[in-house]
Amino acid sequence: MKSQDIRKQFLEYFKSKSHSIVPSAPMVIKDDPTLMFTNAGMNQFKEFFLGNSIPKNNRVTDTQKCLRVSGKHNDLEEVGHDTYHHTMFEMLGNWSFGDYFKEEAINWAWELLTEVFKINPENLYVSVFEGSEDRDNLGLDTEALELWKKIVPEDRIIYGNKKDNFWEMGDQGPCGPCSEIHIDIRSEVEKAKAPGRDLVNMDHPQVVEIWNLVFMQYNRKANGDLEELPAKHIDTGMGFERLCMVLQNKQSNYDTDVFTPLLNEIEKITGVQYGKSEDSNIAMRVIADHVRAVAFSIADGQLPSNTGAGYVIRRILRRAIRYGFTFLNTKEPFIYKLVPVLSEQMGVAFPELKSQQGLMENVIREEEASFLRTLEQGLVLLENLMKDSKDKTISGEKAFELYDTFGFPIDLTALILRENGYELDEKGFEAELKKQKDRSREATAVSAGDWIDLNEVEEDTFIGYDQLEAEVKVAKYRKVESKKKGEMYQVVLNKTPFYPEGGGQVGDKGIILSSDGEVVDVVDTKKENNLIVHFTKELPRNTDADFKAIVNKTERSNTASNHTATHLLHQALRSILGTHVEQKGSMVQSGYLRFDFSHFSKVTSEELEKVETFVNARIRENLSLEEQRNISYQEAIDQGAIALFGEKYGDSVRAIRFGDSMELCGGIHVRNTSDIWYFKITGESAVASGIRRIEAISGEAAMEYFEEQTNILEEIKSGLKNANDPVKAINNLQDENIALKRQVESLLKDKAKNLKSELKQEVKNVNGINFLSKRVDLDAAGIKDLAFQLGEEIDDLFLLFGTEQNGKALLSCYISKDLVKEKDLNAGQIVRELGKYIQGGGGGQPFFATAGGKKPDGLNEALQKAESFIK
Ligand code: SER
16 A cells, blocks of 8 residues: 555545544644644644634544654654654544544544554554552543453553653643554564563564554643643544554565655665665665655745754754765765655645745755865864874863854764774763753743633634724733743733734734723733733733723834735735745834745845835735635635745635735735835845845835935035035045045155155265164155165165154154164164154064054154164
8 A cells, every 4th residue: 555545545534434634734833832843733723622712623634744853752863763753754643622532532543443454453452541640640541441442352451651641742731641552563473472562662663653542631731730621532643654664564664655765865866775784774764754854844934044943953954964974975965855756755745845845955955065064174173172182082061162163963073083092071061061951941941820710712802903902801811930031921811902923923012901090011912822812011900800902003003014015025026036936934013024035046136126116016006905804715725815835724714915916814904005105125135045035114114214314315415515416416526536536646656756865865874874863744654665765775774764643653663684684783673662752662573663652742752862773
């Protein structure tokens, strides 16, 4: 069975049990502060489990792209070393939101595996939660046990502890006991040696978990307590790649058709055969695995970067590069060449891979090239460290510096040191690493208390498209403390006109005014698991009071202006540069806007001008906002609306149209494009390979910009003779300036010439030395020039010149080279000594030196003293 068919059959099975098939949510999460990446199929449904919103269908099924590389579920270090863990993997799942519970979940899972997929039931083991005697004090899951007993012989039921049989997504949130299904795919000979049940959960590569059935019935609160959920749910997750391994009769996930095309391509590129040695096998598996994680995340809009989710992605890619570098001897970028294979193979199930292929290739190639440079540089640094080491040991501090400042991987450092007979102070390194982690944890630590519930949150809680003020109640609140922002409160209202940050647009600011006159500032608004959370510095004294929520209108209308301008900019770019332009990020706030998009070269100034003109033409066309609030996703797309990759869209969406610009968007817009007044681009730059950024302003900010520019112009004009044509006047001034400079230069030359012949007359003979000490009116360069010219014409010359320029004194001393030798004279020493008369110092060479000082009055004395050096 091909992997594509396995995926399809899973979904079809649950469709036949009245589940609706839904698309995978993006792998990169944007609106949940507790998670960076989707780490389980249930993430996108968290709000349903918590009762924050009501699902349209209470039975759904999907295949979800997951990434387990950070936080509670982190498999990164195992990946490649074993044959069944992955960074990015697909999780097949079926869900019940308050509908069916354990009985159906268990029976269907069993039926699908044994009757549809025809897995021999004798190879399967199941587990049930045995209970726990810790603070949760939970009992044995007898309900699941009794259900399993009906279909599985008791000797294949395993009692599991909390670690294996109680599933939690993170430190907080919905959770519950679970039953896992494990499979034993060992050969009959191996099976005879040890019973399969002894190998369950023992990290045996051929006795692995394939499916986890979670019975969601609790919510883990911030204080660690469990509370019963209002309704009971089912959340199951089956590892797609492992299922493929089983159904394709393979011993490793990497031998299935999910990975073989990638491994074949790696073989072709590197010339190394998979299976040749353990080291190269690991490297090839790492690369085949990691390219998927990186490519999927770029397709979701998350590029490698230096912070947050982007940094995690960068590190995954770097891990792959360094395995290739060390074990496959790859010194040139090559991982990007796997992208076409991946998109060919998975592009049907995940069309974003096809449409984003060019971008993925470019970004990966660029990252590879730059990290390979880092590796080369790191090797040189490491070699120097080895050379400098006296005891054949490299300190943890030095290794950490290499790792932290230069991005050089520590395991590579360790390997190279070992190969050269050096030792790494690993403990020292770990200590440095820990110090750094503690620092950053401390800086970002946020602790949130539990929500205090006061009132219901209304179903259509956001009313801010139509209202900027509303009579509201506090629905819930909690206290949060962070190192960065100190103590804050988060307040959820029963309904709110405040727009929560999203779609690139910042959250609204404003106030909450209580009926007894107390004012609480709302400094930001964000969404969390479908709750709209208002961030405040204080909590209202009486949370039960009636409140008026009032959005800051100026900020809101400036932001709306920039948001609509962003749509028009997007339209302009697609129409002027081409439809390859796709939004890759945006930031819309009251002061300015920023728009990132795919495009492979710098946008020229002519193109930028055209873009500006295009947008301003739409503004002047007075296009009215046409908004469709609850339109089906498909209908909007059919009407020509643009959707963004990596965005999660529900079945019904909001479409925003201004003339021919139509986008799916939840943000705030102007009523009419004329409200934008004017659009002005202020910057164009590169964000990454193949991604450009335009920064711009509109509305009030554009008005201020022009006012400022006009003021500058007025000021310039006021200083000009011909104020009617300032450009011409400035050009004239510049021409005049050039002509004058030339004149000055030639005059100075003449002056120096005259001066030279005058000075020649004044040179006198002192003790057989041609001596002159004099004040001249030239700049430093002129004096030097003059001294050397005189030196060429007069032998055995000793010169001391003094000059005053801009209130400062300068002494320059020239001595013919023969004199320096024969009479042991040194100009450097002489000016240093004479420097004291002008309160300064200096130096130079024995035949020419200068000293500067802040006391021009002392020049004469210094000049008089000159003769004493040769007397
Ligand atoms: N949430 C469970 C898991 O991730 C089942 O989907 O294993």
